Amino acid sequence: MVTTAAPGRDGARGASAAGWPASLWMETARPRPALGGTGGQDGVDVVIVGGGYTGLSAAQRFVERGLRPLIVEANGIGWGASGRNGGVVSPKFRFAIPAIARRHGLDVARRMAELGHEAVAAVEEAVRRDGIDDADLTMTGNLRCAHSQSAFDALKAEARTMREDFGDETSRILDRDEVAEETGSADFIGGVLVSHAGLIHPLNYALGLAEGLRGRGVGIWEGAPATSVRQDGSGVVVETPVGTIRANRVLLATNGYSDIAPGTAAIRRSVIPFRSAMVATGPLSEELRARLLRHGRSYSETRRMMRWFRPYRDRLIFGGRGAFGKNDSQAAFGALERAMHRVFPDLRDVPVTHRWSGLVAMTLDAVPQVGRLDDRISFALGYNGAGIAMASLMGRYAADVTLGDRPDLALLGPRKLSNVPFYPLREPAVRLTAGWYQFLDTIGR
Numbered sequence: 001m002v003t004t005a006a007p008g009r010d011g012a013r014g015a016s017a018a019g020w021p022a023s024l025w026m027e028t029a030r031p032r033p034a035l036g037g038t039g040g041q042d043g044v045d046v047v048i049v050g051g052g053y054t055g056l057s058a059a060q061r062f063v064e065r066g067l068r069p070l071i072v073e074a075n076g077i078g079w080g081a082s083g084r085n086g087g088v089v090s091p092k093f094r095f096a097i098p099a100i101a102r103r104h105g106l107d108v109a110r111r112m113a114e115l116g117h118e119a120v121a122a123v124e125e126a127v128r129r130d131g132i133d134d135a136d137l138t139m140t141g142n143l144r145c146a147h148s149q150s151a152f153d154a155l156k157a158e159a160r161t162m163r164e165d166f167g168d169e170t171s172r173i174l175d176r177d178e179v180a181e182e183t184g185s186a187d188f189i190g191g192v193l194v195s196h197a198g199l200i201h202p203l204n205y206a207l208g209l210a211e212g213l214r215g216r217g218v219g220i221w222e223g224a225p226a227t228s229v230r231q232d233g234s235g236v237v238v239e240t241p242v243g244t245i246r247a248n249r250v251l252l253a254t255n256g257y258s259d260i261a262p263g264t265a266a267i268r269r270s271v272i273p274f275r276s277a278m279v280a281t282g283p284l285s286e287e288l289r290a291r292l293l294r295h296g297r298s299y300s301e302t303r304r305m306m307r308w309f310r311p312y313r314d315r316l317i318f319g320g321r322g323a324f325g326k327n328d329s330q331a332a333f334g335a336l337e338r339a340m341h342r343v344f345p346d347l348r349d350v351p352v353t354h355r356w357s358g359l360v361a362m363t364l365d366a367v368p369q370v371g372r373l374d375d376r377i378s379f380a381l382g383y384n385g386a387g388i389a390m391a392s393l394m395g396r397y398a399a400d401v402t403l404g405d406r407p408d409l410a411l412l413g414p415r416k417l418s419n420v421p422f423y424p425l426r427e428p429a430v431r432l433t434a435g436w437y438q439f440l441d442t443i444g445r
């Protein structure tokens with residue numbers, strides 16, 4: 001196996017050896033599979049750049065279509081967001097489906113809602129197919145917790161519309177007392193429970209997908225950043241420090257990490273990388289476990305600067321906004337811990353044992369993008385922080401799009417890459433927007 005290289009700028013403070021985050025997922029992960037080094041490039045049809053859920057799911061789809069894919073991953077499988085996230089598996093987008101219906105019509109909105117559930121089903125199917133038992137996928141549902149009356153009213157209206165206009169029976173409205181019983185927190189006005197959702201061990205899911213692919217003969221190169229991707233005669237050439245591959249097509253699946261090596265420069269400006277952070281407590285007492293998140297679901301808030309939480313075995317994990325800029329900061333973790341203590345005052349005396357972060361890829365319209373740069377190079381990215389299910393599905397569709405198909409993906413594509421205007425100003429713009437959102441959240445708007 002090619003040794004994993006230390007990453008560039010994401011080698012956050014507190015990260016463990018070789019630039020991997022010091023996450024609870026790393027500590028509880030299955031042994032890393034031996035993926036087989038840099039062999040397997042003969043007769044490759046398509047190179048996939050990026051070894052997260054998008055790239056891994058695309059590779060599976062190419063195999064199903066009788067092609068020979070090869071994955072090149074700059075660091076190691078699951079090193080990006082796919083190995084660091086909160087493990088909240090949900091059919092939700094960053095926007096409400098009724099808002100899509102108002103803006104784009106009922107048919108588009110219906111297809112978007114369908115894609116959300118298809119995405120969750122894609123995770124269920126992949127875990128079953130590859131027997132990834134240690135991904136601990138539990139379909140216990142997701143509870144969206146309203147932080148204000150107006151947010152609760154909006155949640156209720158959305159749930160009703162989803163039921164009446166879209167025939168979606170998967171959600172149930174809970175009142176203040178029910179949410180308090182569910183969460184063990186008095187912080188919420190009410191909530192909506194979505195049943196087709198759940199929890200996963202994100203890194204084991206990624207490693208399990210890789211192991212499944214390896215068993216089907218797919219080449220996976222780790223420690224292999226694509227330094228150049230270019231058309232060359234009747235094919236494409238992908239250069240990495242450990243080898244050069246020639247293929248018919250390339251799929252770029254690098255999402256929030258698209259700027260860590262020059263080979264993916266073409267898609268770098270299409271997303272704004274935004275740091276998302278997580279903390280995990282030490283083991284909770286039996287009494288706390290019986291009271292906090294006792295139904296073992298995933299939970300997310302309605303705040304614009306969304307936070308989410310979940311149990312993992314005997315611990316509680318809490319996530320939210322990370323530091324601005326290129327590195328982690330203790331101040332950002334401190335703010336996250338204070339937020340956790342506001343929601344769960346009982347956790348004040350419980351030590352935090354793990355702190356880590358990663359980059360999510362935001363798009364201006366909050367919609368993921370799938371499409372082709374040209375007849376040989378395609379892309380799928382921009383899950384706006386909700387990509388476990390969606391990347392697992394979009395990777396599959398991106399493979400189809402790479403081969404020239406035009407599946408019905410409603411707003412997601414196939415579309416032209418849309419770049420973020422004024423890209424060099426993204427960091428101050430993100431700070432400004434986050435500050436404004438935080439203000440609105442604080443005053444309950």
Ligand SMILES: Cc1cc2nc3c(=O)[nH]c(=O)nc-3n(C[C@H](O)[C@H](O)[C@H](O)COP(=O)(O)OP(=O)(O)OC[C@H]3O[C@@H](n4cnc5c(N)ncnc54)[C@H](O)[C@@H]3O)c2cc1C
Pocket residue numbers: 049050051052053054055072073074075076077078079080081082083084085086087088089090224225226227253254255256257258259260261262263264276277278308319356357358359360380381383384385386387388389390391
């Ligand atoms: C802290 C955090 C919490 C999150 N929580 C949730 C959650 O609870 N639920 C949810 O649905 N989503 C969540 N997300 C989002 C979700 O993790 C992502 O949307 C999803 O993992 C994206 O997968 P991906 O394969 O597209 O990208 P990634 O997993 O980021 O993979 C991209 C890979 O590309 C590699 N790469 C980059 N450039 C190159 C190159 N030139 N050559 C080769 N390789 C390259 C990187 O090393 C990286 O491994 C969270 C994200 C973070 C960071």
